[in-house]
Amino acid sequence: MATPAHAAAEQSAGMPQLDFSTYPAQIFWAAVALFVLYRYLSRRAIPQMEAALAARHEAIGGSLEAAAAARREAEQAEADYQKSLAEARARAQATLAEAKAKSDAALAARLAEADASIAQKTAAGEARIAEIRASAETDVRSVASEAAAAILERFLPGQADAAEVSRAVEDGLAGLKRS
Amino acid sequence: MADASGGGMHIDPMYQFAIKEIVPIHLGGLNLSFTNSALWSFYAVGATILLFSFAMRGGALVPDRVQSVAEGFYGFVRNMVRDAAGDEGLKYFPYIFTIFLFVFFANMLGMLPYSFTVTSHLAVTGALALAVFVTVTAIGFKKHGTHFFSFFVPKDAPGWLKPILAVIEVISYFVRPLSHSVRLAANMVAGHAMLKVFAGFAAAMGVAGVLPMLGMLGVTALEFLVCAIQAYVFAILTAIYLNDALHMH
Numbered sequence: 001m002a003t004p005a006h007a008a009a010e011q012s013a014g015m016p017q018l019d020f021s022t023y024p025a026q027i028f029w030a031a032v033a034l035f036v037l038y039r040y041l042s043r044r045a046i047p048q049m050e051a052a053l054a055a056r057h058e059a060i061g062g063s064l065e066a067a068a069a070a071r072r073e074a075e076q077a078e079a080d081y082q083k084s085l086a087e088a089r090a091r092a093q094a095t096l097a098e099a100k101a102k103s104d105a106a107l108a109a110r111l112a113e114a115d116a117s118i119a120q121k122t123a124a125g126e127a128r129i130a131e132i133r134a135s136a137e138t139d140v141r142s143v144a145s146e147a148a149a150a151i152l153e154r155f156l157p158g159q160a161d162a163a164e165v166s167r168a169v170e171d172g173l174a175g176l177k178r179s
Numbered sequence: 180m181a182d183a184s185g186g187g188m189h190i191d192p193m194y195q196f197a198i199k200e201i202v203p204i205h206l207g208g209l210n211l212s213f214t215n216s217a218l219w220s221f222y223a224v225g226a227t228i229l230l231f232s233f234a235m236r237g238g239a240l241v242p243d244r245v246q247s248v249a250e251g252f253y254g255f256v257r258n259m260v261r262d263a264a265g266d267e268g269l270k271y272f273p274y275i276f277t278i279f280l281f282v283f284f285a286n287m288l289g290m291l292p293y294s295f296t297v298t299s300h301l302a303v304t305g306a307l308a309l310a311v312f313v314t315v316t317a318i319g320f321k322k323h324g325t326h327f328f329s330f331f332v333p334k335d336a337p338g339w340l341k342p343i344l345a346v347i348e349v350i351s352y353f354v355r356p357l358s359h360s361v362r363l364a365a366n367m368v369a370g371h372a373m374l375k376v377f378a379g380f381a382a383a384m385g386v387a388g389v390l391p392m393l394g395m396l397g398v399t400a401l402e403f404l405v406c407a408i409q410a411y412v413f414a415i416l417t418a419i420y421l422n423d424a425l426h427m428h
Contacts, residue, residue: 015193017301017364022198022216024209026302029217034307037224037281042273045231049253052238052246059240 137173144169192375196299196368216303219295223284252280256414263418267425274314275421278307279414282363286406289367290399298409299367301360308360311417319424330427359416366409370402 016022145166152165202213234242234249242250256279260272282298289296297303319327331348332341377395381388 016196016198017299017368019198021210022214022300023302025200025204025212025214026198026216026300027306028211029213030220030297030303030306033217033220033224034277034281036221037227038273038277040224040228041231041277041280045228045235045249046253046273046276048231048235048238049250052235052240052242053250055238056240 141166141169141173144173192372192379195371195375196296198300215295216297216300219285219288219297220281220303223281223288223297226284226288227280252276259411259415260418260421263415264422264425268418268421271318271421275414275417278311278417279410282307282413283407283410286367286410287403289371290403290406296367296371298363299371301364304360304364304413305356307413308356311359311420312356315417315420315424318421319427322425323427327424327427330423355420359413359420363409363413366405370398370405374398374402 145162148169149162149165152159199215200212201215201218204211204213230245231249234245237246239246253276256276257269257272260268260275264271285297285303288294289299319330323330331345331352333344333348336344374395377391377398380391381395384391
């Protein structure tokens with residue numbers, strides 16, 4: 001059989017596409033080729049591709065998760081650091097306050113001590129002043145009584161009553177004191 | 180250019196599409212000879228298998244260049260199917276992927292000098308388009324039962340217009356495989372024939388043949404683009420027809 005397809009193509013020099021005698025062979029072998037390709041793609045290529053893409057997806061997801069974990073860790077460390085910093089600061093503040101309180105107390109104690117000793121000295125001084133004043137008053141009284149008695153003796157001899165004189169002096173001194 | 184003998188003036192731009200028997204096979208009255216068309220079909224399939232098995236030999240986490248190309252094909256067609264036909268359409272992704280890769284590699288191998296373009300023949304593209312048409316229609320009826328007939332009747336149309344529109348819809352539905360297949364084959368034939376004509380000019384014009392040569396440079400680049408785009412168009416139309424069957428309008 002002298003291949004009609006070939007003959008037709010050479011004769012007409014027209015459209016080999018319209019030579020229907022070649023159709024069965026073309027369609028048959030194209031179908032076979034397509035079937036082979038379909039089997040290969042559906043059995044091998046596509047599953048392999050899906051597996052590779054899934055693995056990549058998983059790996060990327062894993063990496064993202066690891067990154068997120070690292071970030072959480074870093075944030076935790078930061079929080080810990082801030083916390084310890086705050087603690088240290090609080091401790092320092094407490095120590096400072098304690099020291100201040102201690103020194104304040106010491107100062108207050110010293111001040112009180114000083115105040116007490118000053119008061120004591122003042123009291124002692126005042127006591128001595130009072131003593132001196134009392135003895136001076138007594139001296140003045142006796143001198144005045146004696147002077148008054150001597151004056152009376154001169155003017156009214158033998159009539160001076162010592163008790164009377166001392167009472168009058170006493171009154172006079174009281175009047176002096178009052179004014 | 181094989182028959183450009185005797186001065187090179189006789190150039191038949193259609194000769195490149197001639198079917199030549201390599202191994203004659205006759206079953207009964209049927210001529211199922213292994214032809215150059217069959218050979219280049221298997222070259223296309225072989226190129227696809229070679230690319231994918233080489234690309235996925237390691238299934239590496241970080242893809243190398245070849246694996247990126249294969250994953251690019253996969254992702255591109257998969258997204259196209261999902262965009263056109265939804266997640267339900269993904270069930271048919273392997274079929275559409277097969278069609279796309281077959282058409283793509285058949286188109287591209289057709290760009291080789293002295294090669295044969297399988298997809299330039301209406302027999303192959305027509306059979307593919309008819310297979311898509313029959314399968315998609317079967318899916319439509321399986322999914323929607325006789326309700327699938329309402330696909331041909333626009334819901335919002337006024338009552339008296341419905342019969343006329345239904346006739347138009349039915350005709351346009353049955354024209355689908357024709358436009359689907361002729362678009363691809365005609366693109367391949369026209370582009371390749373034009374290249375051949377230009378090449379004939381170049382051979383016939385002597386030194387001045389540089390000009391058509393330069394023109395061919397551009398047209399060849401354009402042809403590569405057309406080869407890729409027509410494969411894409413064929414596949415996306417398949418996905419769109421599938422979507423119509425799955426979801427109707």
